[in-house]
Amino acid sequence: MKNADPIWDHVDRHRAEFVDLSDRVFDTPETLYKEVRSVAEHTRMLQAQGFKVTENAAGIPTAVVGEAGDEGPVIAILGEFDALPYLSQAPGVAEHSPLEEGGNGHGCGHNLLGAAALLAATAVKDWLAENGIKGRVRYYGCPAEEGGAAKTYMVREGLFDDVDAAISWHPATFTGVNEARSLANTRIDFTFHGKAAHAAGAPELGRSALDAVELMNVGVNYLREHMPDNARVHYAYLDSGGVAPNVVQAKATVRQLVRAGSLPELNDLIARVRNIAEGAALMTETKVTSQVFSGVSNLLGNRPLEETMQGELEKLGPVPFDSEDAAFARDIQATLTDADIDTTFKRIGAKPQKGLVLCDFIAPLDRQSDGGEGSTDVGDVSWAVPTVQARVATCAIGTPFHTWQTVAQGKAPAAHKGMVYAAKVMAATACRLVEQDSLIDAAKQTHEDQLDHTPYKCPIPDDVRPPI
Template structure:
């Protein structure tokens, strides 16, 4: 990839420092709202690059915002740095080899995501300063994407109110503009309160909270037949009532994760799940209370921004990998199933290419994807401000995310190449928006049309605070 855009030079000037940042965050994997070492690394980098910091953003200790520039449009670049539990893995090894049994690991590549986003913001800052261009770049260091919905809280607190456009990316097995398809979701903890009793001596005096949880789960199971096809409900026991079977459980808590393709569908499904909880309480003579833990909205697309980013990806061409990258990717693929590998191609509506270990093409903007969808708190940003994201190849085709295989590739040279590429794509997209105000106007008009049809309603109630 030969540099033909001045912004790429600004990215390359800082590449080594930001690869080091990514690797340092990889080495201290921290989960939702506990990313203290990771955010400290990002703060140090922001300060060294001359950004003005806002710490404790939205009242979240592990969130930070860095700003540079003056006047002009405000371009937000979104970064993340949270890891996942139970995914500890030795980097560079193509076999399951935890560094720490039960430890955390960057199973979604957020060490790369945050470093590339901050690198793009730094390059954009330098480009504006060098050319005397008015505009502000704002880096959002966002924790807790994996289940904590930090960006939703940040949107609710007004942190994006003056932003003209938001740009982000995500590590992937292919390169292309991210399709704006995701599921709105909410996590609600249902706690049933019963009455303890001796399970053999006087069971008639007890009212089992655990029975209520089990009946609720049965009710939700029967609901699944009558939900929209894209909807999902998952659950986890947070408190099963203890470990003594000879005691009727007086208290038990289950977390229900409810997903739907749109905010209105989600709100309808939540009502039905709450009715099931009430029914389970009635059947067992218990009382139920609930607490929303988090919530995110579905992604809103923005065609003008997506077309702009697609042009920048095509200008860059695919990520250039070398023979060593290919060899390690093949070692990783040897641990996967053919279904894993085929899924990468299905997600971009392409036929599988036999023997291809690393993505060597740019996915078309208009494609027919197959497969299920997850959720992201970038969705709420996309309701607040016109938003676009890239997917950039950083790992072997077929790599399933949230697995040890993703962690194994998190410090590999291929991952670093994809990270630098992503920074160039984001920074170049931002440059085009600043250079051509009509693009921002078109993006804003498209966004306004969406909200005219379906107004935004934050999926987290006003009285719920971040769980920090």
């Protein structure tokens, strides 16, 4: 690494304890809004590092905020620590080997995400104090990114109202500034209420809620032809009406996950899905009620912040992987398809490099990516304040996230190196913002211009509370 930055030393000084934090969270994987042990680990670390701690942030028991510094700009660094269900996997093993059948696993690397974010915040805290610089760094320990939209609730409750800029990252198969491309989405539970009857003796007396759910899904299937290209609708049965086929199902619930490229497009699509639900109820002579479970906005980019972070990435150079890291990555790649591996390169608009197992370059800021888009509740933070994120290589090229292969690499030395690297990028970006008022001013002006064109409207209704 060239052009050494003093903030890197602050990160390296705390490396061991935060790698250990990441591994502890990995070992106790907890899903959305159940991250009791994980948030406890982050809270203890915040207290040990001397942060002023706010627990139960936004009324969410598994959300925590830590702040350090005095006066000056407020820089938020966002962390996560939730896992995914059914992804239990032994670390360091390049074959499917669950630790617990049906158990949870960190299939999106959030054990690394939260630990690196808190490491970056700690480094910035030390840097501010050492240099007597006015500024505040605030760590947000956010639960339930995987479908629970905790950050959306935190934004709605005003937790970012005084923040000047927000910084985050995500584990990845490549290293570069995250493109501000994501889908706004909402999860809505539609419950149909019918009338039970004997399915053979008197079926004409029944009104099937399950029929209504199935007709709704048929209607949504026909809607797919008439949606924008990047819009998506997925569904899951939450209640199919019971296990007795000789009873006409009196109640059934389906969760519809509706995604679109922007908040206005999402709202239009939601209205059409709701009309389909009403039509299904009309056809089956049932009644339908609905409940929003969660919602997130699409990401807003911020060019001044992205250029600043790109500069810090280039100053650092690639993540310093070694031959042992490459050997394990090669074993992981052997479990993947060529299409899996090619997808990594498509996502950054690069030509596939045969034989490359770990990312050894920095992706350009202006790249022509080609790949699917997901959703994140960081989107709502980006509507509240200027926001920037990094993607940092922590695993083999081609690794599909939300799979056992991601979990298998979650405690590997390569993952730890990527995690510490991400902390340096975020901390250095935060330092540049504190040092240069003009950067924050430019980021805020860009943000204001975006909201002038499309004002923010929270995708979760005011009366909906976090599903704790």
